[in-house]
Amino acid sequence: xxxxxxxxxxxxxxxxxxxxxxxxxxxxxxxxxxxxxxxxxxxxxxxxxxxxxxxxxxxxxxxxxxxxxxxxxxxxxxxxxxxxxxxxxxxxxxxxxxxxxxxxxxxxxxxxxxxxxxxxxxxxxxxxxxxxxxxxxxxxxxxxxxxxxxxxxxxxxxxxxxxxxxxxxxxxxxxxxxxxxxxxxxxxxxxxxxxxxxxxxxxxxxxxxxxxxxxxxxxxxxxxxxxxxxxxxxxxxxxxxxxxxxxxxxxxxxxxxxxxxxxxxxxxxxxxxxxxxxxxxxxxxxxxxxxxxxxxxxxxxxxxxxxxxxxxxxxxxxxx
Amino acid sequence: xxxxxxxxxxxxxxxxxxxxxxxxxxxxxxxxxxxxxxxxxxxxxxxxxxxxxxxxxxxxxxxxxxxxxxxxxxxxxxxxxxxxxxxxxxxxxxxxxxxxxxxxxxxxxxxxxxxxxxxxxxxxxxxxxxxxxxxxxxxxxxxxxxxxxxxxxxxxxxxxxxxxxxxxxxxxxxxxxxxxxxxxxxxxxxxxxxxxxxxxxxxxxxxxxxxxxxxxxxxxxxxxxxxxxxxxxxxxxxxxxxxx
Numbered sequence: 001x002x003x004x005x006x007x008x009x010x011x012x013x014x015x016x017x018x019x020x021x022x023x024x025x026x027x028x029x030x031x032x033x034x035x036x037x038x039x040x041x042x043x044x045x046x047x048x049x050x051x052x053x054x055x056x057x058x059x060x061x062x063x064x065x066x067x068x069x070x071x072x073x074x075x076x077x078x079x080x081x082x083x084x085x086x087x088x089x090x091x092x093x094x095x096x097x098x099x100x101x102x103x104x105x106x107x108x109x110x111x112x113x114x115x116x117x118x119x120x121x122x123x124x125x126x127x128x129x130x131x132x133x134x135x136x137x138x139x140x141x142x143x144x145x146x147x148x149x150x151x152x153x154x155x156x157x158x159x160x161x162x163x164x165x166x167x168x169x170x171x172x173x174x175x176x177x178x179x180x181x182x183x184x185x186x187x188x189x190x191x192x193x194x195x196x197x198x199x200x201x202x203x204x205x206x207x208x209x210x211x212x213x214x215x216x217x218x219x220x221x222x223x224x225x226x227x228x229x230x231x232x233x234x235x236x237x238x239x240x241x242x243x244x245x246x247x248x249x250x251x252x253x254x255x256x257x258x259x260x261x262x263x264x265x266x267x268x269x270x271x272x273x274x275x276x277x278x279x280x281x282x283x284x285x286x287x288x289x290x291x292x293x294x295x296x297x298x299x300x301x302x303x304x305x306x307x308x309x310x311x312x313x314x315x316x317x318x319x320x
Numbered sequence: 321x322x323x324x325x326x327x328x329x330x331x332x333x334x335x336x337x338x339x340x341x342x343x344x345x346x347x348x349x350x351x352x353x354x355x356x357x358x359x360x361x362x363x364x365x366x367x368x369x370x371x372x373x374x375x376x377x378x379x380x381x382x383x384x385x386x387x388x389x390x391x392x393x394x395x396x397x398x399x400x401x402x403x404x405x406x407x408x409x410x411x412x413x414x415x416x417x418x419x420x421x422x423x424x425x426x427x428x429x430x431x432x433x434x435x436x437x438x439x440x441x442x443x444x445x446x447x448x449x450x451x452x453x454x455x456x457x458x459x460x461x462x463x464x465x466x467x468x469x470x471x472x473x474x475x476x477x478x479x480x481x482x483x484x485x486x487x488x489x490x491x492x493x494x495x496x497x498x499x500x501x502x503x504x505x506x507x508x509x510x511x512x513x514x515x516x517x518x519x520x521x522x523x524x525x526x527x528x529x530x531x532x533x534x535x536x537x538x539x540x541x542x543x544x545x546x547x548x549x550x551x552x553x554x555x556x557x558x559x560x561x562x563x564x
Contacts, residue, residue, distance in 0.1 A: 033332060058414070064529070072447065072457070073456060073457075076447075076451065077492055081551045084362065086399070090504030095479065097460065097476070097477070097478065098458070098477070098478070100442070100443045100444055100447070100459075101447050101458075101459060102447075102458070103444065103447075104412075104444035104445070104446070104447025104450075104451070104457075105446045105447045105448070105451040105457070106445075106446065106451075107412070107413055107448050107451075108413075108416065108447065108449070108451025108452045109451050110450040111413070112413070112466070112527075113410050113411060113412075113413055113527035113528050114411075114413060114442060114444050114448070115411075115528065116440065116442030116443065116444065116511070117440075117441055117442065127507025129531065131439075133441070134439055134440055134441070134533075135331070135337050135438070135441075136438065136441055137441055138337045138535075138536075139337045139339070139533055139534065139535055139538070140533065140534045140535070140536070141440075141530045141532070141533050141534075142530065142531045142532045142533075142534070143411075143528050143529070143530050143531070144528060144529045144530075145527070145528050146526075146527055146530055147413070147528075149528040153444075154444070155545070162451065175357070183456055183486060184419070184456055184458075184484055184486045185484060185485050186482055187472075187483045187485060188483040188484075188486045189477070189480065189481075189483075190480045190481050190482070191477065191479050191481075192479045192480055195384045195479055197478055197479055198478075198479070199478060200478075202563075203563075203564075204554060221336070226563070243479075245462070245476065245481075245497070246476055246477075246478070246479055246480060246481070246498075249472065251333050251340075251357070251438065252357055252358065252496060253496065254479075255441070259563040260561075260563040260564070262556065270333065271334070272333050273332050277536070278559075280563060281557070281561045281563050282552065283530075283557070284542070293351060293541075294542050294544075295542070296542075297542040297543075298540070298542060298543065298561065299543050299545060299553055299556060299557070300541075300543070300544050300545070301544070301545050301546075301547055301550055301553060302544065302547060303550065304547070306552075307547065308547055308550045310503070311550040311551055312550055312551070312553060312554060314510060314541070314551070315550075315551035315554040315555075316554055316564075317555075319554065319558075
């Protein structure tokens with residue numbers, strides 16, 4: 001059986017997890033077995049049965065009130081127990097900072113191989129080989145996974161799910177939750193609300209130092225708003241505190257792979273490109289025609305961001 | 321307090337990556353190696369804690385002898401001694417197994433490393449190590465204060481951050497702005513030469529092997545749109561690129 005670790009946010013299965021379920025169901029087809037999802041946290045069975053549309057035949061749901069906080073130790077304990085109970089040999093998770101923590105601990109508990117940043121379905125003609133993105137997207141490696149239990153963290157947009165009308169059977173589980181799993185105390189959570197999650201976003205509008213200062217961000221926010229895009233920024237911008245650190249995209253920040261990334265006033269240093277080079281389409285707007293970013297872009301506009309951005313916003317709103 | 325800082329040796333982030341031997345090996349010619357950028361933050365914070373609270377810092381690297389310049393640099397920045405597990409760091413589980421073995425011997429209060437390496441970017445080694453040791457782990461940690469037996473830390477979460485407290489011992493994956501990178505001074509460089517560096521053999525077996533490397537397909541030319549016709553971009557994104 002293929003087991004997919006499924007993230008719930010605000011009562012709904014995250015889009016990246018639906019992709020992971022679809023990816024897992026494709027491996028299940030290749031290996032002539034079934035795919036099941038493991039969902040931890042508060043949601044309802046109508047939402048969970050959606051996993052069936054993406055190829056899971058079953059959903060294991062752990063909804064203990066102790067699991068409401070994102071506690072990687074507790075979640076990993078639930079995942080490891082479910083792997084043992086089901087005999088699953090392949091575990092799939094969408095790459096995210098929380099999932100990474102959960103699968104890491106699970107690997108430690110089960111002596112499993114973990115491979116991150118998987119970009120394709122496995123090649124089973126070579127045992128179990130996966131292609132992974134390395135050096136933040138500068139290259140790829142074909143990795144043979146030789147362990148009995150294999151855990152794959154997949155990048156966004158690795159598969160394009162085709163939904164079916166199949167419904168998954170939901171089974172509530174009551175995992176063992178040892179008290180030592182709950183030693184950490186969260187004292188404060190500071191979270192932007194009503195914002196589109198950057199790692200999950202299909203469309204991203206990002207600003208660099210060419211935006212001149214935090215007080216000039218409105219045209220960029222307007223464009224993001226009109227598109228329904230998440231906002232991001234370059235490292236200098238977050239270093240200068242013009243924008244919050246969780247918006248920083250690049251080698252040492254968030255790595256994104258949206259369908260569309262619009263870079264406004266970003267020169268395109270190699271460290272920034274590392275965070276965005278797996279975007280499907282890159283648009284660069286910069287007044288400097290020599291900006292290195294144009295070499296990596298699909299579409300470019302040489303011009304003043306403060307003139308170009310309102311034009312784009314207007315064009316989108318006019319088409320709506 | 322005893323702190324273990326785990327560092328990897330990786331190509332400088334500005335390096336052009338290429339491969340040799342029929343794309344089975346990384347081409348090291350002309351590539352400058354550095355301490356993993358995230359590990360460097362972990363090391364910097366460890367040195368600050370040592371200055372504030374008093375601590376001994378052991379730096380640990382899982383890698384071949386060619387990583388020794390990076391280990392010496394860590395000693396010059398302020399670590400007291402070093403251990404190198406003499407084996408190629410092939411996969412996350414295998415590397416974590418080496419770190420956990422050293423950690424069990426040394427009884428460290430804090431095990432710090434970067435949130436991820438800048439070569440494979442998996443970001444799982446700290447979690448595997450913590451599970452092997454049966455202790456808590458957090459990542460990515462942006463702030464860290466130690467109060468007696470307690471750590472107050474801030475970690476980044478999707479769309480924000482979270483403050484939490486946890487008891488030592490802990491394994492933490494670090495990132496900016498936990499501390500500013502430190503540059504070794506002349507005295508540090510001189511004393512680093514004589515600080516102990518122990519080389520030990522690896523235990524266990526790698527769980528993965530890399531068969532071949534490849535480069536991404538070359539990018540097509542960038543289509544330029546005149547600024548005065550900026551609206552056209554939206555049309556192209558809809559009809560040609562089909563992303564809107």
